[in-house]
Amino acid sequence: DGGITQSPKYLFRKEGQNVTLSCEQNLNHDAMYWYRQDPGQGLRLIYYSQIVNDFQKGDIAEGYSVSREKKESFPLTVTSAQKNPTAFYLCASTWTLTGEPQHFGDGTRLSIL
Amino acid sequence: QKEVEQDPGPLSVPEGAIVSLNCTYSNSAFQYFMWYRQYSRKGPELLMYTYSSGNKEDGRFTAQVDKSSKYISLFIRDSQPSDSATYLCATRSNILTGGGNKLTFGTGTQLKVEL
Numbered sequence: 222d223g224g225i226t227q228s229p230k231y232l233f234r235k236e237g238q239n240v241t242l243s244c245e246q247n248l249n250h251d252a253m254y255w256y257r258q259d260p261g262q263g264l265r266l267i268y269y270s271q272i273v274n275d276f277q278k279g280d281i282a283e284g285y286s287v288s289r290e291k292k293e294s295f296p297l298t299v300t301s302a303q304k305n306p307t308a309f310y311l312c313a314s315t316w317t318l319t320g321e322p323q324h325f326g327d328g329t330r331l332s333i334l
Numbered sequence: 335q336k337e338v339e340q341d342p343g344p345l346s347v348p349e350g351a352i353v354s355l356n357c358t359y360s361n362s363a364f365q366y367f368m369w370y371r372q373y374s375r376k377g378p379e380l381l382m383y384t385y386s387s388g389n390k391e392d393g394r395f396t397a398q399v400d401k402s403s404k405y406i407s408l409f410i411r412d413s414q415p416s417d418s419a420t421y422l423c424a425t426r427s428n429i430l431t432g433g434g435n436k437l438t439f440g441t442g443t444q445l446k447v448e449l
Binding site: 225227252254261262263264266269279309311313315316317318320321322323324325326327328330 | 338340342366368370375376377378379380383422424426429435436437439440441442
């Protein structure tokens with residue numbers, strides 16, 4: 222069954238700690254995206270990647286880092302530099318050139334201990 | 335001013351009512367329009383995808399786009415309690431004019447359909 226898998230579903234971060242959120246897709250999509258969702262603010266783009274070993278900053282990239290070593294995987298690291306990391310993080314994927322709408326995973330809820 | 339404006343609600347309606355959800359946008363380059371439905375603690379799922387001005391119908395759902403006034407709507411007929419969710423509008427420009435397949439989202443409208 223094709224889809225996007227995000228793990229873990231819930232994650233807790235201590236002060237000064239980096240944490241990594243996983244996103245895996247088996248849809249053979251070339252483009253992958255990370256969004257942050259806060260109440261009343263909709264989805265804001267953190268990073269996106271249209272090809273392996275390449276990625277671009279979105280609107281709110283500060284305090285985050287990504288890698289794209291494999292087509293199916295696009296992990297997001299929330300670094301200690303991100304001072305307000307509590308949010309719902311969503312990963313999405315699609316094909317860049319077809320214009321097909323993005324498909325989403327079921328998210329990771331990150332909270333501060 | 336945000337590029338896509340959406341009333342956050344909450345909107346509460348009785349079962350069977352017709353629901354109207356709306357967004358406005360400011361960027362004339364936006365040409366493709368989507369509606370996503372998001373249940374609590376879940377990811378958004380695509381409901382409707384449209385390009386041109388006019389109406390597109392799928393079951394109880396109708397998406398309407400008016401590019402002249404930069405206004406998009408989603409109508410839900412015979413609303414059910416299972417329609418209770420947050421509805422997000424999204425839009426993008428032509429992928430060949432730059433930006434790839436990036437989307438710009440509204441803030442979402444929370445809908446509750448009551449028995």
